[in-house]
Amino acid sequence: MTHEQPDGDHLHFWSFIDYAIDRASRELPGIDPLAMRLVLTLHRAANMLVYDLESTVHRPRGWSWPGFRVLFAIWLSGPAEAKRVAELSGMSRAAVSALVSTLERDGLVIKARAPHDGRAVNLSLTDSGLRAIATAFQAHNEREQQWAGSLSADEQQTLIALLEKLTAHSVHFAAKQRE
CATH class of the missing domain: 1.10.10.10 (Winged helix-like DNA-binding domain superfamily/Winged helix DNA-binding domain)
Incomplete structure (x- = not known):
């Protein structure tokens, strides 16, 4: 494994998925990038949805x-x-x-x-x-x-x-x- 530092300046919430898959695939060639994309996308979408519901509907109610x-x-x-x-x-x-x-x-x-x-x-x-x-x-x-x-x-x-x-x-x- 290499110990390169990521160039984080260009990354944001969604682009990190592409970056992570690319980087993990280079570091560990045997991984399944499609499964990784599915889980990362599902997790991020669920977190985004929950954060939105909490901050727009529930937090205002305390x-x-x-x-x-x-x-x-x-x-x-x-x-x-x-x-x-x-x-x-x-x-x-x-x-x-x-x-x-x-x-x-x-x-x-x-x-x-x-x-x-x-x-x-x-x-x-x-x-x-x-x-x-x-x-x-x-x-x-x-x-x-x-x-x-x-x-x-x-x-x-x-x-x-x-x-x-x-x-x-x-x-x-x-x-x-x-x-």
């Missing part, structure tokens, strides 16, 4: 992206145990626990001991939390429509099918995922 995900999961699943909210939101139990403390302090969520297990915590939305998430999701979905608007309905369905195929295939190589 929420983080994870905070929105917790409220969204509770809203749609109904009152639920914290471990179920963690699973539905794709977050760790510890992260949900920390967020719930803030959301409870803000008057959006109520914590209560589960009747079947004194160690388990049930989470539900307050009336204020219900109004807040419903209003926020309206704005969230309007932004989703703006993002999706660059694709026709058929293209959206194709992309959904391809992403579902990609994620379903992960069972064949025991991909790690939150439980």
Whole structure:
């Protein structure tokens, strides 16, 4: 391997993908540049979309992206145990626990001991939390429509099918995922 310093002056968020593939291919000739491009592009697009939703819709409401995900999961699943909210939101139990403390302090969520297990915590939305998430999701979905608007309905369905195929295939190589 060489230890050349990259010329970072010409790079930006998207051009870095081409640069990274070129450089990695030279350094490690056996890599699969197409797989690398797929994963880098998917990761960057997802991060870009999440950052936009968080900064335009959720931060103005005082929420983080994870905070929105917790409220969204509770809203749609109904009152639920914290471990179920963690699973539905794709977050760790510890992260949900920390967020719930803030959301409870803000008057959006109520914590209560589960009747079947004194160690388990049930989470539900307050009336204020219900109004807040419903209003926020309206704005969230309007932004989703703006993002999706660059694709026709058929293209959206194709992309959904391809992403579902990609994620379903992960069972064949025991991909790690939150439980």
